[in-house]
Amino acid sequence: MxxxxxxxxxxxxxxxxxxxxxxxxxxxxxxxxxxxxxxxxxxxxxxxxxxxxxxxxxxxxxxxxxxxxxxxxxxxxxxxxxxxxxxxxxxxxxxxxxxxxxxxxxxxxxxxxxxxxxxxxxxxxxxxxxxxxxxxxxxxxxxxxxxxxxxxxxxxxxxxxxxxxxxxxxxxxxxxxxxxxxxxxxxxxxxxxxxxxxPKITREDGRIDWRQDAVTLDRRIRALPCFFTHGAETLRLLEAEPAEGEGPPGAILDTQPRIACGTGALRLLRLQRAGGKPLPATDFLRGYKLPPGETLP
Missing domain, CATH: 3.40.50.170 (Formyl transferase, N-terminal domain)
Known part of the structure; x- marks a missing residue:
């Protein structure tokens, strides 16, 4: 011993x-x-x-x-x-x-x-x-x-x-x-x-940049606490997956919702508002709108 x-x-x-x-x-x-x-x-x-x-x-x-x-x-x-x-x-x-x-x-x-x-x-x-x-x-x-x-x-x-x-x-x-x-x-x-x-991870490493390709963003979401902004709100993106689709980076393509990336698109699967509970995207979107046609910054 x-x-x-x-x-x-x-x-x-x-x-x-x-x-x-x-x-x-x-x-x-x-x-x-x-x-x-x-x-x-x-x-x-x-x-x-x-x-x-x-x-x-x-x-x-x-x-x-x-x-x-x-x-x-x-x-x-x-x-x-x-x-x-x-x-x-x-x-x-x-x-x-x-x-x-x-x-x-x-x-x-x-x-x-x-x-x-x-x-x-x-x-x-x-x-x-x-x-x-x-x-x-x-x-x-x-x-x-x-x-x-x-x-x-x-x-x-x-x-x-x-x-x-x-x-x-x-x-x-x-x-x-x-x-x-x-x-x-x-x-x-x-x-x-x-x-x-x-390197040491900072909060800013989790900020989603829709100009990156969907595969890179998928890895980032699986690796880090990630977030993006919509209007005045900061939303946590807890789970997503690469999907078919194209458009200007950040464009909301449909109600699934799929978001266009630099290459390909991401389907958002689980999100969370500040102070709220993590929710599947289908439940989240019942109380929060991400209208198709808008572009996320």
């Missing part, structure tokens, strides 16, 4: 935390501090924080660790065999990377060296990749540049969303990191060819 710290924040990291708690001694859990969320902007703990408390584990939520000698000393004082990191959200300095006896392992949601960085799941969908996967790597100072220990591929099906891919990858990460700790496999240096970077 290894003495370890777990460092992660979102839902993706929770299966790994639970698996490690069942198999090893988790002496501390590091995650992002509670932040305002939701309509009331109430202080809300991240999923890993909530799971750790449920398991009775000690939780630490430093706002920063890179240049904080007290945090470095506290981490070293844990006397760790290893630390496991999964979408933690903070960059670890050398003092922390080198403190555990077996170093720090990262559960990364891509087949490295493809999609190093902050948004590997979304980037794989956006690019139309045929597969994604999980890589267990030994961490170093570079951005996801460390040597690889284990990798496992997961196919990306034609209509798969980022949420569905996330749910497929999370248990793979939990299983692989247990194997890496048990087997301590030899490290493999990442090849320099095939390196791509997954």
């Amino acid at each position: 290894l003495r370890l710290a777990f460092m992660g924040s979102p839902d993706f990291a929770v299966p790994a935390l639970r698996a490690l708690h069942a198999a090893h001694q988790v002496v501390a859990v590091y995650c992002q501090p509670p932040r305002p969320a939701g309509r009331g902007q109430r202080e809300t703990s991240c999923p890993v924080h909530r799971a750790a408390l449920e398991l009775g584990l000690t939780v630490r939520t430093p706002a920063r660790v890179k240049r904080d000698p007290a945090e470095h000393a506290g981490f070293a004082a844990l006397g760790l065999d290893v630390a496991v990191v999964a979408a933690y959200g903070l960059i670890l300095p050398p003092a922390m990377l080198e403190a555990p006896r077996r170093g720090c392992l990262n559960i990364h949601a891509s087949l490295l060296p493809r999609w190093r960085g902050a948004s590997p799941i979304q980037s794989a969908i956006l690019a139309g990749d045929a597969e994604s996967g999980v890589t267990i790597m030994r961490m170093e100072e570079g951005l996801d540049t460390g040597p690889m220990l284990l990798r496992e591929a997961v196919p990306i099906t034609p209509r798969m969303t980022a949420g569905a891919l996330h749910d497929a990858l999370a248990p793979v990460g939990a299983r692989l990191v247990l194997r890496a700790l048990d087997e301590d496999p030899a490290s493999i240096t990442q090849p320099e060819d095939g390196v791509t970077y997954a």
Whole structure:
């Protein structure tokens, strides 16, 4: 049984935390501090924080660790065999990377060296990749540049969303990191060819630009929270699919509704008004009009 710290924040990291708690001694859990969320902007703990408390584990939520000698000393004082990191959200300095006896392992949601960085799941969908996967790597100072220990591929099906891919990858990460700790496999240096970077996602990345082709927009809608404007309203576009049709980009072609794109058209399947419920397009259009012949900006 290894003495370890777990460092992660979102839902993706929770299966790994639970698996490690069942198999090893988790002496501390590091995650992002509670932040305002939701309509009331109430202080809300991240999923890993909530799971750790449920398991009775000690939780630490430093706002920063890179240049904080007290945090470095506290981490070293844990006397760790290893630390496991999964979408933690903070960059670890050398003092922390080198403190555990077996170093720090990262559960990364891509087949490295493809999609190093902050948004590997979304980037794989956006690019139309045929597969994604999980890589267990030994961490170093570079951005996801460390040597690889284990990798496992997961196919990306034609209509798969980022949420569905996330749910497929999370248990793979939990299983692989247990194997890496048990087997301590030899490290493999990442090849320099095939390196791509997954940038941090912003809200504006989800804005629909009807001048793009329908296939590209379909990937964007499956990858990101997307929206478009109609008059004074901002509407969330939750699901769509490529369809036959042509016209000026943004033109509402019919009552299905199909919207003309730079190439082809999109059939809108599920939408949401601000403050409203997500609805199938047929139900949504009973209370909201998208008149054929109008052009969306």
